[in-house]
Amino acid sequence: MDYRVIKENDVFLLTDEKGNIPENHSYGAGLYTKDTRFLSKLDLRINGEEPILLNSEAQNAYMASILLTNPHMEKDGDLILWRESVELERKRFIANDVVYEKIRAKNYFPKPVTFTVNLHFDCDFQDMFVVRGFQHGDVGKRTGQSVTDNEMRFHYEGADEIQRTTLISWDQTAQTVSDAGYLDFTCTLGHEESQEIVLTIAPILNGEEPTILPFDVALEQVKESYRAWNEGVTKVKTDHPRLQRLLDQGITDLRVLLTDLGYGSFPVAGLPWFAVPFGRDSLIAALQMLPFQPEVAKGTIRTMAAYQGTKRDPWRDEEPGKIMHELRSGELANTKQVPFSPYYGTIDATPLYLMLIVEYVKWTGDTTLLEELDSSIEAALRWIDKFGDRDGDGFVEYYQEAAKGIANQGWKDSGDSIVHRNGDYAKTPIALAEVQGYVYQAKTGLAELYEGLNRIDLARKLSEEAQQLSERFEQAFWMEDVGFYAIALDQEKKQVGTITSNPGHLLFSNMLSKERAKQVSDQLVSNKLFSGYGIRTMAEGEAGYNPMSYHDGSVWPHDNSIILLGMGRLGHHEQANRVINGLIDSASSFEYDRLPELFCGYEKGERAVKYPVACSPQAWAAGTPLVFIQTILGLEPNVPKGKIFFSPSLPDGMKELTVENMKVGKGTISLTLKKKGQQTQLDVMSNTTGLDVQCASVISQG
Structure with missing residues (x-):
């Protein structure tokens, strides 16, 4: 990765490997919260020159450690600073919505030296959509800055009438403080002497200033929260070192990605672009985490319920009972210039929401959550039957209504992902195979739970609807000539016959006959779909196949994980173990043995091929090693049934x-x-x- 990112709750800092925020950085470096960049420039120099990178590390994603040194400096033949004589160490973390950074300068030159540590800050307060180049619009303006001996403030008045401020403070006497954002510290150090400078950077909305603690106190708070997290999660030990590293990294990354909007902790989708609530991403990551920390599922469910659709709003693809796709809270969303406040253009989040409720209750026995969410569950079921099935054919399909929304609304949401075998793109409304499986799983699971609660009529109704869906699905989606299921039905109810990974999700639903499930599992690990490092999104040889693409031949760990849950549930151990071993082998190709959002789908070679702009850490990629454990165990709890x-x-x-x-x-x-x-x-x-x-x-x- 050519970036370093740290996060805590709703604040994250994205920098280059040296810890700086350069202008025009490829990943849009900056300090972000509420989808706004509160710091757009951070430049550290020594005597005005860029330092040399020695080491850069952010394995834990809550703390970054960066080691730098000076270049050789002479002027008119006089020595200013011998090369590599000063060590600059930067340590940073986020606590209570404040970035803390300690810069330690140490002299290794044999004699005393004097040098200057230079810092330059700036703030553009750009909306995340503007930073990424996706949208532009009417925005607010900078309203100046102010400086004192130990702090500087940058101010912005948003078009959404929110006052935004970036507060930067320091604990040492500065030789230069400029309202243009320049800050200089002079250091005079003997041999092996060091000096520390502590900076804090705080994003402020509408004047609500955070409490800034001493560096060591704030750091201990963060470390304690991670100790508590590690004590609370399931412990796994294995004699397989690579799996152990992968699992440990995943558990740490999931803790980093947790956020709480007031309804309990839930995983945001991923860093750097998607540190926000996502319907399908958050729900699937919470599902993956059930064996390790089931309380996260409860926080995720309650968060989704809080933002459940209540009305028809084509601008946001909102409908009553629908679960959101993505929630943004930046200037463009707040002023309705983009439809993400929240946006509801997802076909699968609503059945996934019900699926997670079912799996959570089976895991915990917490039937009180069913009672608490009774009206929400009823609304979600009504959405599936009424709004999800827009033409009454018994299948849930999607169609984009929002002008600035998403065209393809399944998890493969790129514009070229639903393609016929002749290369033509399918036209909406589109009914995806895996979504029908999610609906089946949600209804059968709820029917079982409601039967246990003596709500017999509702249980029978849901069970009958699920059975009818299963029969219709088999007739409409099965392709006898290839022994596999179509990825989708298009607007004319024609099969989109391209061989993809999507039908693999049906294994988890228990929707398929024993014979058909075995055929699906075998096809998924065939040479066409299995790269050696994991199951591809699209089979080699298909018209749309492209191993470098986002969704048409790449490998997505989370996609594999849902398939693995099904293989484990059905006892398809040979196929599951092949997939697990392939993904474990891929991990050594990535920094920190961390599975990224996706990687390219080339055949297995010396290393897996990276996808250029994959998010890392990504919640459902981090959750994939956790699924390995559940699959290896073949684990299926059912607390309401006592087993x-x-x-x-x-x-x-x-x-x-x-x-x-x-x-x-x-x-x-x-x-x-x-x-x-x-x-x-x-x-x-x-x-x-x-x-x-x-x-x-x-x-x-x-």
Whole structure:
């Protein structure tokens, strides 16, 4: 990556590898909150010259550590500063919506030296859509800046009547402070002496200033929050080092991506572009996290319910009961120049919302959430049947109404992603295969839960609707000539027959017959769809296939993860383990062994090929290694029915897996998997759930 990004709650800082915010940075570097760039320039120099990068690290994504040194400096034959004689270390993190940075300068020259640390700041207060070059519009204006001996403020009055201010403060005496944003510190240091400068940068909206704490106190607060997070999540230990690194990185990244808008913590989609609530992304990431921290699912569900559609608004593709796609809170959204306040142009978020509710209740037994969200669930079901099925054919389809909205409204939302086998793009309304599976899974799951709550009529109605959908789907989507399902039906109800990964999501729904599910699994790991590093979004040889594309041949870890959930649930261990091993092999190609949002779909080589602008960390990519564990366990809890089912299978290269303190229902369960010849033995070390443990393999109770 040619950037470094750190985040905490709703604030993130994106810089280059040296820790600076240069103008015209390819990723739009800056300090952001509420979809506004509160700092657009941050330049650190030594004696006016750019330092040399030694090391740059932000593996934890909540703290960055950057090591720099000086170039050689002479003037008219006189030595100013010998090369590499001064070490500059930058450490930064975010706490309570404030960026803290400590700059430590240390002299390694044999004699005392004097030099200047120069800083230059500027703020453009641009909306995220403007920064990314997607939109322009009527915006506000800078209203000046003010400086004192230890702070500078930049002010902006938005077109949305919000007053925005960037406050920069420091703890050492500065030799130069300029209202143009320049700040200079003179350092005189003997051999191995050092000096520290602490900066704080705070975005302020409408004068609500944050509390700025001492650096060490603020840092301890952040570290304590991560200690608490690590203590609260399920612990996994494996004898597979690469999987362990991948899993540990994913758990840390998911903590970084958590945000709370007042309804509980939920994962934003990813950094740097999507540090906001996303319907499908947040819901799928929360689903992936259920075995590790089920409370995140509850916060995600409540957040989505809070922004559920209430009216017809074509400008935002809003309809009653619909779950949002994306929420933005910048100047353009606030003034309705873009329809993202929130925007509802997604066909799958609503059934995914219901799916997550079902899976959460099965995991926790928290039926009170069903009661709390009764009207929301009813509205979502009504949307599926009325607005989702716009032509009454029994399938949920999408059609863009918002002029500045999204044309393709499934997870493959690029303009070229739904393409016929002859290369023609499908025309809307479009009914996607996986969305029908989500609807089926939501309705069958709710029917089961409602039956347990003695709401028999509603349970029967939902069950019958799901069965009818399954029968219609089989007739309309199955392609006998290729032994696979179409990705979609177009506006004329013709099959979009391109072979893609989308039907793989149906495995998780339990919608398919045993025979058809096996055919789908086998096709997904065939040479055409499986790259060796993961399942491609589109099969090699199709008219639209392009391994470098966003959705037409690339590999998306989260896409693979939903398929894996289905393979694990159905006991397709051979196929699942092949996918898991491929994704593990891919991780070594990426910084910190971190799975990115996507990567290119070329055949397996020495390294997986990076996609140029993939987000990293990305929530549902970070959640994918967590799904590996659930799939390996073949884990399917059903607390309302009083049982936990396991169908375990350890992949090649792993002989033992230990899971400790996994929250299920009102207790926890700890267990170990061990290879015993050709079988996998499940040893239950402790079980305080009160649930019956069932296993499709060898089991022993500790």
